[in-house]
Amino acid sequence: MKIFNSSQIRKADAYTIAHEPVTELKLMERAAEACAKWLEDEIPRETVFYIFCGSGNNGGDGLALARLLCHNGLSTHVFVGESNEQASEARSVNFQRLAEHPEIAVHQLEDAVELDFEANSVLVDALFGTGLNREIDGKYAELINFLNELPFRRISIDVPSGLFADRLIKENATVFTAHDTLSFQFWKQSFLHPETGAFCGNVHILDIGLHKNFVESEPSNRFVTDDAVIFQLYKPRSPFTHKGKLGKTRIIAGSYGKMGAAVLAVKAAVHCGSGLTVIEAPECGNEILQTSCPEAMFELNGDQYATAFLINENESVGVGPGLGTNPDTAKAFLKFLQDCTQPMVIDADALNIIASNPDSLKMIPKDSILTPHPKEFERLFGSTANSYERVDLAQKMAAELGVTIVLKDHFTQICLPDGSVYYNTTGNAGMAKGGSGDVLLGIITSLLAQKYEPAQAAIFGVWLHGKAGDFAMQKSSVEAMLPTDLISELGSVFKCLSEKKGQIH
Ligand SMILES: NC(=O)C1=CN([C@@H]2O[C@H](COP(=O)(O)OP(=O)(O)OC[C@H]3O[C@@H](n4cnc5c(N)ncnc54)[C@H](O)[C@@H]3O)[C@@H](O)[C@H]2O)[C@@H](O)CC1
Ligand SMILES: Nc1ncnc2c1ncn2[C@@H]1O[C@H](COP(=O)(O)OP(=O)(O)O)[C@@H](O)[C@H]1O
Numbered sequence: 053m054k055i056f057n058s059s060q061i062r063k064a065d066a067y068t069i070a071h072e073p074v075t076e077l078k079l080m081e082r083a084a085e086a087c088a089k090w091l092e093d094e095i096p097r098e099t100v101f102y103i104f105c106g107s108g109n110n111g112g113d114g115l116a117l118a119r120l121l122c123h124n125g126l127s128t129h130v131f132v133g134e135s136n137e138q139a140s141e142a143r144s145v146n147f148q149r150l151a152e153h154p155e156i157a158v159h160q161l162e163d164a165v166e167l168d169f170e171a172n173s174v175l176v177d178a179l180f181g182t183g184l185n186r187e188i189d190g191k192y193a194e195l196i197n198f199l200n201e202l203p204f205r206r207i208s209i210d211v212p213s214g215l216f217a218d219r220l221i222k223e224n225a226t227v228f229t230a231h232d233t234l235s236f237q238f239w240k241q242s243f244l245h246p247e248t249g250a251f252c253g254n255v256h257i258l259d260i261g262l263h264k265n266f267v268e269s270e271p272s273n274r275f276v277t278d279d280a281v282i283f284q285l286y287k288p289r290s291p292f293t294h295k296g297k298l299g300k301t302r303i304i305a306g307s308y309g310k311m312g313a314a315v316l317a318v319k320a321a322v323h324c325g326s327g328l329t330v331i332e333a334p335e336c337g338n339e340i341l342q343t344s345c346p347e348a349m350f351e352l353n354g355d356q357y358a359t360a361f362l363i364n365e366n367e368s369v370g371v372g373p374g375l376g377t378n379p380d381t382a383k384a385f386l387k388f389l390q391d392c393t394q395p396m397v398i399d400a401d402a403l404n405i406i407a408s409n410p411d412s413l414k415m416i417p418k419d420s421i422l423t424p425h426p427k428e429f430e431r432l433f434g435s436t437a438n439s440y441e442r443v444d445l446a447q448k449m450a451a452e453l454g455v456t457i458v459l460k461d462h463f464t465q466i467c468l469p470d471g472s473v474y475y476n477t478t479g480n481a482g483m484a485k486g487g488s489g490d491v492l493l494g495i496i497t498s499l500l501a502q503k504y505e506p507a508q509a510a511i512f513g514v515w516l517h518g519k520a521g522d523f524a525m526q527k528s529s530v531e532a533m534l535p536t537d538l539i540s541e542l543g544s545v546f547k548c549l550s551e552k553k554g555q556i557h
C-alpha cells in the first residue's frame with residue numbers, strides 16, 4: 053500500500069469525486085458508514101457515543117456518523133463549535149441532517165467540561181483530520197487535554213486531532229490520545245513513527261473506495277507491506293523439490309558466552325525452510341550447537357571467537373549475532389568482507405565492526421542486507437534528531453551503497469537500493485527482548501538461500517518475523533513470550549500463508 057502525504061490524500065479525494073459518480077457528500081457518507089460499521093462490530097451496543105466535531109470535513113464525518121449510529125438505535129451526543137458557518141458544504145449538510153434525529157443531543161464544544169458523562173461512554177474525536185495546518189492551541193487544546201484525562205475509550209476518526217499526517221509535531225504538542233484510530237484508505241506516515249504513532253493506539257484502515265487509477269498512478273516511494281505484497285512474494289514449495297534446490301544457508305555467529313545468539317539464528321534459518329544449513333562458529337559452541345540444532349552442520353572458525361571466515365560459493369551468508377568484536381575477529385571479518393562478492397545479511401557485531409572501520413562500508417557486497425537496530429544504525433551512519441530524519445538518512449544510504457537497510461523498530465523500515473521504503477506493521481512489544489534480532493537474521497538469510505531476491509527476502513522476512521511474534525503473543529503475553537517462540541510460530545505462519553494461497557496440505 054502506498055503512503056501518501058496530506059496533499060496527495062486531498063488529490064485522491066478530489067480525483068475520486070471527479071472521475072466517479074460520487075459527490076463529496078456521498079464520499080463523506082461512505083467514510084461515516086465505514087466508521088459506523090466498525091463501531092457497531094467492535095463496541096457494545098449499550099455504549100453512549102460522544103462525538104466531538106470540528107469545522108472541517110473531519111467534523112462532517114463525525115456528524116454523519118452520529119446520524120448513522122442514532123439511526124441504528126445507538127445513544128449519541130454531538131459537540132460542535134460556534135463556527136458552523138465556515139464549514140464546507142458537505143459538513144453543513146450533515147449538520148442540518150442532524151435534525152432528522154431529534155434524539156441526538158447537540159452541545160457546544162466548550163460545554164463538554166460541564167457534562168456528566170455516562171459510565172459506559174466512548175469519546176469519538178472528529179475535530180481535525182488531514183486538514184490540520186498548525187499546532188492546536190487555545191480552546192481546542194483545553195478540550196483535548198480535558199478529554200485525554202477522562203476514563204473512557206477514545207477513538208479518532210481518520211487522524212488523532214493534533215497529528216499531521218506526514219510530519220513530526222513539536223514536543224509537548226496537544227494531541228488527542230486515541231486507543232483506536234479509524235483511518236481512511238491509507239496508512240499515514242505519522243502513524244508509523246514512534247514520536248507520533250504513540251498517539252494512534254491501534255490503527256484500523258477502512259476502505260472508502262478511493263479511485264484505483266489515482267492510487268496506481270500517483271507516485272510515492274514509501275509503502276506499507278500489506279497482505280497483497282506478501283501473497284505476491286511468497287513462493288509455495290513444489291512437491292517435487294529436494295534439499296539441493298532449497299539453498300544452502302551459512303550462519304556465522306557466536307563467541308564464548310554468546311552462543312545463544314548463534315542457536316537462535318541457525319534454528320530460525322532451518323525453520324524458515326533452508327534446504328541445507330551450516331553454522332560456522334568457534335569450537336566452544338560445537339557441542340551446544342550440535343545438540344540444540346542437529347539439523348545444521350557445524351564448521352569451525354576459531355576457539356573462543358572467530359579468527360577466520362570460510363568463503364563458499366553458492367551459499368547465502370548471515371553474519372554477526374554474538375560474534376563479538378575481538379580485534380582478531382574484526383580483522384578476519386574485514387578480510388572476509390573484502391573477498392566476498394555475494395550479497396549477505398549483516399547484523400549486530402558485524403555491523404559494529406564495520407562502524408569502527410568506516411572505510412569498510414564500501415566493501416559491503418552490492419545487494420547485501422544490513423539489519424541495524426537504532427543504536428547500530430547511529431554507529432554506522434551518525435546520529436539524527438528523530439526517527440523521521442533517521443529513515444530519510446537510511447533511504448539515502450541504501451541507495452548510495454546499493455544495499456537494503458532494515459531499520460529495526462516497532463514498525464521496521466526496509467530501505468531498498470532503488471530508493472523505496474517499506475514499513476512493516478506486523479510484530480509487537482513482546483519482541484523487545486534480547487535474541488529477537490538474531491531470529492530475524494536467520495529468517496532473512498534462509499529466504500535469501502531459497503532464491504528470494506534480496507529486497508524480497510528483507511520485506512518478506514521482516515513480515516514473517518513480526519507475524520510469528522503476533523502469533524506468539526496470542527498464545528502467551530508481551531511480557532512472557534520468548535524469541536524462541538518466534539521460531540516455533542514460523543510453522544503456523546507458513547501454514548496460514550499456504551492455506552490462503554489455496555494449497556492443499
Ligand atoms: N475530502 C473528502 O472528500 C473526504 C474527506 N474526509 C475527511 O475530511 C478530512 C479532511 O477535511 P478538511 O480538509 O476539511 O480538514 P479538517 O477537517 O482536518 O479541518 C480543517 C479545518 O480546521 C482548521 N484548522 C486546521 N488546523 C487548525 C488548528 N490547529 N486550530 C484550529 N483550526 C484549525 C482549518 O482552517 C480548516 O477549517 C479527512 O481527515 C477526513 O476525515 C472524509 O470525509 C472522506 C472524504
Ligand atoms: N516494540 C516492538 N514492536 C515490534 N517489534 C519489535 C519491538 N521491539 C523489538 N522488536 C523487533 O525485535 C527485533 C529486535 O532486534 P534487536 O534489537 O537486534 O535484538 P537482539 O539484538 O537483542 O536480538 C527487531 O526485529 C525489532 O523490530
Ligand SMILES: [K+]
Pocket residue numbers: 110177178179180181208209210211212213
Ligand atoms: K480526528
